[in-house]
Amino acid sequence: MTEAPSSGLSEYTGRGIYLHAHGKQYIDCASGTFNLSLGYSAKEVVDALHAQLDRCLHLSSDFTREKSLEIFEMMREFLPPHIGAFWFRDITGSGATEGAIRIAQKATGKSDIFSLFLSHHGQTVGATGVSGNAFRHRSFSLPFANSVKIPAPDCANCFYSQRPDRCGMLCATRLEDFVEYASSGQVAALIVEPVLGNGGNIVPPPGYFRVLRETCDKLGVLIIADEVQTGFGRTGSFFASTGFAQELRPDIITFAKGAGGVGIPVAGVLMRPELDVLEPWEHSTTSGANPLALVALEETVRYLRDHRVLENVATVGGPLHQGLTDLARRFPNVSNVRGVGLMQAFDLPTSLDVQSFIRVAREHGLIVRGSRYGFGRTVKIRPPLIITPDEVRELLVRLSDALRTYEREGRP
Numbered sequence: 001m002t003e004a005p006s007s008g009l010s011e012y013t014g015r016g017i018y019l020h021a022h023g024k025q026y027i028d029c030a031s032g033t034f035n036l037s038l039g040y041s042a043k044e045v046v047d048a049l050h051a052q053l054d055r056c057l058h059l060s061s062d063f064t065r066e067k068s069l070e071i072f073e074m075m076r077e078f079l080p081p082h083i084g085a086f087w088f089r090d091i092t093g094s095g096a097t098e099g100a101i102r103i104a105q106k107a108t109g110k111s112d113i114f115s116l117f118l119s120h121h122g123q124t125v126g127a128t129g130v131s132g133n134a135f136r137h138r139s140f141s142l143p144f145a146n147s148v149k150i151p152a153p154d155c156a157n158c159f160y161s162q163r164p165d166r167c168g169m170l171c172a173t174r175l176e177d178f179v180e181y182a183s184s185g186q187v188a189a190l191i192v193e194p195v196l197g198n199g200g201n202i203v204p205p206p207g208y209f210r211v212l213r214e215t216c217d218k219l220g221v222l223i224i225a226d227e228v229q230t231g232f233g234r235t236g237s238f239f240a241s242t243g244f245a246q247e248l249r250p251d252i253i254t255f256a257k258g259a260g261g262v263g264i265p266v267a268g269v270l271m272r273p274e275l276d277v278l279e280p281w282e283h284s285t286t287s288g289a290n291p292l293a294l295v296a297l298e299e300t301v302r303y304l305r306d307h308r309v310l311e312n313v314a315t316v317g318g319p320l321h322q323g324l325t326d327l328a329r330r331f332p333n334v335s336n337v338r339g340v341g342l343m344q345a346f347d348l349p350t351s352l353d354v355q356s357f358i359r360v361a362r363e364h365g366l367i368v369r370g371s372r373y374g375f376g377r378t379v380k381i382r383p384p385l386i387i388t389p390d391e392v393r394e395l396l397v398r399l400s401d402a403l404r405t406y407e408r409e410g411r412p
Helices: 043-053 065-078 093-108 125-129 175-182 208-219 291-306 309-330 351-363 389-410
Strands: 012-015 018-021 024-028 085-090 112-116 147-150 187-192 222-226 252-255 267-271 335-340 343-347 378-381
Touching: 024 389, 043 291, 065 085, 065 291, 085 093, 093 112, 093 125, 093 187, 093 222, 093 252, 093 267, 112 175, 147 175, 175 208, 187 208, 208 222, 291 309, 309 335, 309 343, 309 389, 351 378, 351 389
Parallel strands: 112 147, 112 187, 187 222, 222 252
Antiparallel strands: 012 018, 018 024, 085 267, 252 267, 335 343, 343 378
């Protein structure tokens, strides 16, 4: 009998923060494109998924509503107190974005969706339509006419050429002008990432979320917090909007990516109770709230709680940030270290430098990603949330070695 050809996947094995491939060990500083919040092998999650595989892989949503409610009740201790309803019918962040937009439009009876320059809200037509990068639109005619983008709170590259100590938070207050002069006058919501992840790991300045919330309240505009990348512990709190971004007080929260713990696709929308307006036929996906997704979501929440993962992020996030800051002092091409928790980043001189460094880092056993799909100059450092202090030190040693090689041999 002829042996079946290998798919190639047998070459890959993940354990904790490490990926083993073709005889080499890598520290995954991208957490599997930010999906592996608990690393590759969180035992309780993996065991629960194995058990579910032996029962059934798929159920109609008619049979999973009760389980979804149980999981939501389990999550409540981690949620802002005003969030009291949920929609667990998505498996991707893109779908959750579109669900949130539909909720906002139906609840308000208004059409326009505001978003930020450099934002990234997903890959589907609607989600791409509200994302703030021209290169993602240029090849298509995306039918989202009611999208308006406003400047991001990027203090290192201020749109208004201001300094943070005297800017008057124009990036938030001038929302009023865009509503008055650039919209249809019927603005349903502003969607905002607490940290603009793909846009360059941009962390808004202190006070931004408060002023933005006050401005939206004045205008009667809902706020959607896109927590696909920041959620489930990445910044040191369950959601960024329950931690450093709590002044945002979002009306709607989207989540995905790390919510599946070990890479299982799962996504959803959380909201104030009065915004629970969608009928089942108005937004759902065939695989939304499927048994594997719900098991992964439930066990991830339980793992975060029982293993005190949020406390671990607080413990290791500071040393990681300090280590990156020290590297910036040693390597002249490294600048603008920034981040919250385990959502850290630094800049290199050009996007070509980033692409070159990613290759060099791989040679030194590090998996890192850049920003803006290769158009940005940011290197993102986001290891799994279960990384230990010793592993942070190992990561920084490998990163130092990679930067040394890059500056000596790897610059384009």
